Amino acid sequence: MFDFAGVNVSKLPHDHHELCAMVCPRALLVLGNPPYVWLAEESGYVSCRAVLEVYKTFGIDDRFGFNIIGGHNHCVLETTQSNAVVAFVEKFLLGNTNVNTRIRVAPDFAATDYNRWIQWWGTTNPIFPGAAESYTQTFEPECHQVGTNWLILTDVNASNGKYVTVRPGVQSISSAPTNSWDWVVIPFTVTNAGNYLIAGRVFCPNADGDSFWIRVDNGSWVMHNSISPQGVWAWYSFGMHTLSAGAHTLYIGYREDDALLDKISISDYPFAPTGMGAPAAILCP
Numbered sequence: 097m098f099d100f101a102g103v104n105v106s107k108l109p110h111d112h113h114e115l116c117a118m119v120c121p122r123a124l125l126v127l128g129n130p131p132y133v134w135l136a137e138e139s140g141y142v143s144c145r146a147v148l149e150v151y152k153t154f155g156i157d158d159r160f161g162f163n164i165i166g167g168h169n170h171c172v173l174e175t176t177q178s179n180a181v182v183a184f185v186e187k188f189l190l191g192n193t194n195v196n197t198r199i200r201v202a203p204d205f206a207a208t209d210y211n212r213w214i215q216w217w218g219t220t221n222p223i224f225p226g227a228a229e230s231y232t233q234t235f236e237p238e239c240h241q242v243g244t245n246w247l248i249l250t251d252v253n254a255s256n257g258k259y260v261t262v263r264p265g266v267q268s269i270s271s272a273p274t275n276s277w278d279w280v281v282i283p284f285t286v287t288n289a290g291n292y293l294i295a296g297r298v299f300c301p302n303a304d305g306d307s308f309w310i311r312v313d314n315g316s317w318v319m320h321n322s323i324s325p326q327g328v329w330a331w332y333s334f335g336m337h338t339l340s341a342g343a344h345t346l347y348i349g350y351r352e353d354d355a356l357l358d359k360i361s362i363s364d365y366p367f368a369p370t371g372m373g374a375p376a377a378i379l380c381p
């Protein structure tokens with residue numbers, strides 16, 4: 097459980113959905129304050145979405161509301177939260193049945209894929225959506241824009257038989273290389289806003305050849321160093337990325353030479369592929 101301590105407290109919606117669901121069929125309003133990290137509001141939000149399914153099942157979803165919003169001190173109500181409290185008091189303590197209590201406010205988590213956690217509800221089979229139901233796209237870097245400082249080389253153990261790597265002796269250790277001829281550029285599109293895992297099938301021979309720079313759209317370059325395992329083709333996670341629906345661009349910059357890149361996977365399934373991964377939609381000779 098220590099994996100979910102400290103700054104990671106928000107990553108595991110654990111048991112509060114059960115605690116809140118026990119309040120049903122009585123009315124319940126959940127309030128939150130996302131900037132306070134230890135309140136774990138993203139998991140609180142997912143828990144609220146789960147609780148809402150319970151109230152819906154009983155046909156009383158007006159009895160459950162949540163307002164998880166920042167911009168106020170700890171234990172101090174923000175204006176829309178005060179209004180939410182008043183609405184619940186009006187309806188459920190004073191009997192004013194015309195008040196709207198279907199309050200679902202959590203602007204910080206508009207891109208949070210809560211459905212991943214609750215999609216099984218009603219099936220009696222509590223499992224995550226599998227890789228087969230996920231939105232996954234793969235790309236062969238050698239078939240996209242490969243800067244002239246890179247080489248396209250062949251290997252029977254590489255997907256599509258080819259991989260890319262920087263020219264020997266060319267490195268960019270302390271910051272990402274700045275010119276387009278230093279990059280591999282892969283445009284891609286996602287149909288839904290959400291969190292996506294970007295993974296690369298890489299071969300890193302040793303500690304002097306085990307790193308890349310990664311950037312998505314106009315974001316910051318992120319260094320990935322000490323990639324493991326070493327000495328084999330393997331999938332490595334370049335991290336989860338929150339993406340809006342629509343077109344995006346992945347930039348890969350070299351860092352240490354000898355690091356090889358075979359394939360890229362972008363998926364809302366939160367685990368890297370195995371083997372060669374799914375076939376890429378765009379191939380080249």
Ligand SMILES: [Ca+2]
Nearest residue numbers: 303304306322
């Ligand atoms: Ca290194």
Ligand SMILES: [Ca+2]
Nearest residue numbers: 255256258358
């Ligand atoms: Ca390849």
